Amino acid sequence: MxxxxxxxxxxxxxxxxxxxxxxxxxxxxxxxxxxxxxxxxxxxxNSVGRALRHRASRVVAMLAPNLDNPAMAAIAVSVESALRDAGYVMILCDTHDRAELQDDYLRAMRDQLVAGYVMVSAVRSKGLEETLKRGDPTVFVARRNPLGGGAYVGIDNRQAGADVADFLLGCGIERPAVLMAQQNASSTSERAAGFIERLVARGVPNDAIRRAIGPGLSHIEIGYAAAGMLVREGGWPRGALCVSDMIAYGAYRLAVEHGVPIPQRCRLVGVDGNAINAWIAPWLTSIRIPYESFGGHVVAQLQSLWSGVSTSEVHVAHEAPSAWSNPGAPARPATGAG
Amino acid sequence: MxxxxxxxxxxxxxxxxxxxxxxxxxxxxxxxxxxxxxxxxxxxxNSVGRALRHRASRVVAMLAPNLDNPAMAAIAVSVESALRDAGYVMILCDTHDRAELQDDYLRAMRDQLVAGYVMVSAVRSKGLEETLKRGDPTVFVARRNPLGGGAYVGIDNRQAGADVADFLLGCGIERPAVLMAQQNASSTSERAAGFIERLVARGVPNDAIRRAIGPGLSHIEIGYAAAGMLVREGGWPRGALCVSDMIAYGAYRLAVEHGVPIPQRCRLVGVDGNAINAWIAPWLTSIRIPYESFGGHVVAQLQSLWSGVSTSEVHVAHEAPSAWSNPGAPARPATGAG
DNA sequence: CTGAAAGCGCTTACAG
DNA sequence: CTGAAAGCGCTTACAG
Known part of the structure; x- marks a missing residue:
């Protein structure tokens, strides 16, 4: 200069x-x-000189667990691109769903004078508490702020669960099960709750709804384990909600090992609608979450926070359960007929 | 302070x-x-004060195309974690395989005083040329430096292709085909070349090797399109090399649409060995690339560059073609018997 | 309409 | 063994 x-x-x-x-x-x-x-x-x-002077950089930190999950990757892609359009760049921090790592990163990001935090599926932690108390601009994605309050972008998970209940009932499956994770995130537990509520509301006895709860952090392994428990305690159900596509993938593997045809013998309904399903998972019905639109909402939330405007939760609409469709063609919504 | x-x-x-x-x-x-x-x-x-003084931050830029590809996501995860262990953080830039975007990012990263660049599947561009001329620490991953030279981490792609040739021949498939992309990256074109060379060396007439070349950038769509061309011009082959798992996914979709059983009727062999295959792609045989080890090599290369030591290419060993195996169990190497 | 000066948080020769 | 001072590249009240 x-x-x-x-x-x-x-x-x-x-x-x-x-x-x-x-x-x-x-x-x-x-x-x-x-x-x-x-x-x-x-x-x-020079961005660094500028950042030092402003005491804030044009860098936003995104903390997310396991990018291996296609849904997480989709969120990362979307947020990255929206940030870029707004003149920011994104530091990616993979927390592996662990509180200590999350806190390490939170500290490191603070030292970087990041302009804000995007917490994807955050876990409760000391550092998160401090970040929030400090008032640092933070938006939660997919999973609500475990400490309550704050800006949030995600779907109405309870409604999504209810939609799956309606869908399975509509397929003539009267006793669907649910596969979920032991470590409960708000998002997936709300899906399960909405599912069960709706089933009960439509006359399914609460104790007829079989719940399988897999241990661990990897949803794909959770799905495999949960399906195993379910099957051992009463055989394959005719249909099940898997609270995430990854859980459905895990369950599928067990079905293949058992020679159980999916979806003919057991209809699996996931949530996420991973793009890859349309190519290699013809057996899966899924509620599609439009992750590609999350980036725009996240950036809008951040900009509100930066300008001191108070923010509220953004609920993105999910899509109806749907399966296999032609590439390029609009997703074919599944009719209740199954 | x-x-x-x-x-x-x-x-x-x-x-x-x-x-x-x-x-x-x-x-x-x-x-x-x-x-x-x-x-x-x-x-x-404060990292920013430090960066300004040193005229270099503890931030490394990773430029990669489409994180949607599980292989890319695996590289990102691995590099991120290795950088973190070395005390660095990673800015993730999604270039969508486009030269202008790559250059935008290269410039933006320079303004950030990043300590180095990790170029995953970089494309040739003006900005890349300048970065290299300037001598900025840069390591190429998966795809070689399109301008030649430089630090590199990847497998021996030619050998991988040859391995697939041996495998398919060993399965008794005497006229395997190859599905590849029009926009040729060094990595995938080397795989195809190694495959063809080996087939020819083992007595397959060069013009008996059918090559299908799909247009576009999305490997999954390339696979679908390439399979379509292949089938139109002579029906399904008994086996094929797909130069990436994504291409195999695309081909699989067409097979499902045609009611062609995979792998019974047509054995598809991919390259990448995406983790998800073990769960939902029992039909796929793949050469596994140990992406989880790439991060360590990348960081080692960067550290050499930082300390002024000259670097050479790092060739990571790939695994033999293998398919479906038990979760948790070591991958079962496929025998030639099919 | 434009400049001199202070200062953001740090590091590092240079003295002592 | 430790401190005063300069400077990394920028921005911004304050003068003029």
């Missing part, structure tokens, strides 16, 4: 103003000279 | 030295006092 200033015969203050578009009645001639110097020297403002 | 200094009754220079462990014969008493102050005030050094 000093070089540009010298080259253009002005002060660095002037260069700074012009670079930042703060040209309240600046002389057109000066502007031209400076811009010419900038171009000639191919000068680019 | 000034606060800590005041609190401990020393200068900021002293605090800085102690924070950075530069305690050449420092008085133990001073150290204790400073550390106590640091703890009391829960002081943490």
């Amino acid at each position: 000093a070089t540009v200033a010298r080259d253009a015969g002005v002060s660095v203050a002037t260069v700074s103003r012009i670079v930042n578009g703060k040209i309240g009645r600046a002389s057109a001639e000066t502007i031209a000279r400076v811009e010419e110097a900038i171009a000639r020297l191919s000068y680019r403002p | 000034a606060t800590v200094a005041r609190d401990a009754g020393v200068s900021v220079a002293t605090v800085s030295r102690i924070v950075n462990g530069k305690i050449g014969r420092a008085s133990a008493e001073t150290i204790a006092r400073v550390e106590e102050a640091i703890a009391r005030l829960s002081y943490r050094p």
Whole structure:
């Protein structure tokens, strides 16, 4: 910047103003000279100097568990792209769903003077509490703030669960089961709750709804284990809600091992609608969550926080349960007929 | 830091030295006092101030196309974790395989004073040329430097292709085909080349090897399209190399639509060995690339570059073609018997 | 309309 | 063994 200033015969203050578009009645001639110097020297403002001065960078931290999950990857892609359009870049932190790692990252990100935090499926932790208390701009995605309150982007999980209940009942499956995780996140437990509530409301006896709860953190293994428990304690159900697509994948593997045809013998309904399903999981019905639209909402929430506007939860609409459809064609909503 | 200094009754220079462990014969008493102050005030050094002074941050930029590809996600996870262990954080830039976006990011990352670049499947571009000319620490992953030279981490793609040729021949499939992408990356074109070379070397007439080349950027759609071309021009082959798992997924979809049983009627062999295959793609044989080990190699390469040591290419060993195996159990290498 | 100066948080020769 | 001072690249009240 000093070089540009010298080259253009002005002060660095002037260069700074012009670079930042703060040209309240600046002389057109000066502007031209400076811009010419900038171009000639191919000068680019240094983000770090700027960040130090502002005490905030144009970097946003995204903390997420396991990118291995296609749903997480989809969120990351979407948020990254939306941030970029808004002039920010994203540091990706893989927390593996572990509180200590989350806190390590939270600290490291603070040292980076990040402009905000995107917490995907955050877990409760000391550091999260402090971040929130400090008032740092934070938006929660997919899983609500475990400490309550705060900006949030996600679907109405209870409704999604209810939709699956309606769908399975509509398929003539009168005693569907539910496969879920032991470590309960708000999102998946709400799906299960909404599912069960609706079944009960429609006349299914509460104790006729079989619940299988798999241990661990990996949803795919949870699905495999939960399906195993379910089958051991009473055979394959005719249909089941898997609270995430990954859980459905795990259950599928067991079905293949048992030679149980899916979906003919047991209809599995997942939640996420991973893009890959349309290619290699013709057997899966899933509630699609439009993760590709999450980025825009997350950035809007952040911008509200930055400008001091209070934010509320954003509920993105999910889609009806649907299965296999033609590539390129719009998703074919499954009719109740199964 | 000034606060800590005041609190401990020393200068900021002293605090800085102690924070950075530069305690050449420092008085133990001073150290204790400073550390106590640091703890009391829960002081943490500011990365941005540090970066400005050093003119280099502890941030590494990773530029990758489409995280939607599980292989890319696996690389991102691995690199992120290895960087973290080395005290760095990772900015993730999704280039969508487009040169202009890659250049935008390269510029933005330079402004961030990133310590290095991890280019996953980079494309040739002006900005890449400049970055390299400038001598910025850069390591290429999966796809070689399109401009030649440079640090690289990946498998021996030619050998992988040859292995698939041996495998298919060993299955008694005498006229296997190959499905590949039009936009040729070094990695996938080397796989195809190694495959064909080996087939020819083992007596398959060159013009008996059917090659299907799909257009576009999305490997899954490339696979679908390429399979379509292949089938239209001579029916389903008895076996094929798909130069990536995603391409195999695309081909699989067409097979399902055609009612062609995979692998009985047509054995598909992919490359990547995505973790998900073991759960929902029992029909796929794949060469597994141990992406989980890439992070360590990438960081080692970067550290060499930082310390001015010249680096060479790192070739990670891939695994033999294998299919469906028990979860938790070691991958069962497929025998030639099919 | 523009410049001089202070300061964001840190590090590092240079003195002492 | 430790401190005063300069400087990394930028922004912004304050003067003029």
